[in-house]
Amino acid sequence: MPAITAHARVPKQGRSRQSFERIIEGTIDLLRERSYDQITLAEICERSGVSTGSLYGRVAGKDELLRAVQVLFLERMAGQFNTEAERIAREAHGLAQVVPAVVASLGNILKENASVLRSFMLRSASDEAIEAAGKKSFVENHGKFIALLKACAKEIRHPQPDRAIDTSMLLIYATQARFLGLDSVGGQGEASKWNELLQDLSDMMLAFLLFTPPKR
The missing domain is CATH 1.10.357 (Tetracycline Repressor; domain 2)
Known part of the structure; x- marks a missing residue:
């Protein structure tokens, strides 16, 4: 995901990279259901199966995540x-x-x-x-x-x-x-x-x- 690095800290290690990919995919799945303003970071983490701490280790917040997505x-x-x-x-x-x-x-x-x-x-x-x-x-x-x-x-x-x-x-x-x-x-x-x-x-x-x- 080289292009995403402008908006997120993409990990190089395999397991961490897979977690970040799940965050991206989980966000897309939720966006197919309702608008971004109606989605919380907690929901994204739950859908992705990752911790909130892991998400914040990659993006500064919700706006930066949407840019990466x-x-x-x-x-x-x-x-x-x-x-x-x-x-x-x-x-x-x-x-x-x-x-x-x-x-x-x-x-x-x-x-x-x-x-x-x-x-x-x-x-x-x-x-x-x-x-x-x-x-x-x-x-x-x-x-x-x-x-x-x-x-x-x-x-x-x-x-x-x-x-x-x-x-x-x-x-x-x-x-x-x-x-x-x-x-x-x-x-x-x-x-x-x-x-x-x-x-x-x-x-x-x-x-x-x-x-x-x-x-x-």
């Missing part, structure tokens, strides 16, 4: 984006296939990780380290999907294809994030409407990329 969690998400981008590159051909594949993959990755991401996003308003890591992850992961769309640039009719792609991706992400309640506690949309949302977003994105604005 975020590092590992975003690394895992980056792996998901890589896997999906590679799959889309293999299986989707042309803008009509790439757009819905990108919209669905982005949405489903967010949906799968929504409960944990929600705590990071809420904390980012008051924690610069959480905010910076989140923005970096956003740019890098979206860049993988944007590259797939740009590979179809010859099919795009919008006079400014790069701008159209960037704008579309921002709107797609914002809509999906809002539906999933990433900016608040609890989802905003009905679960039964999720697939309809993905379809509508795909149709709108494709229409925009194929749109030729009137001359002014």
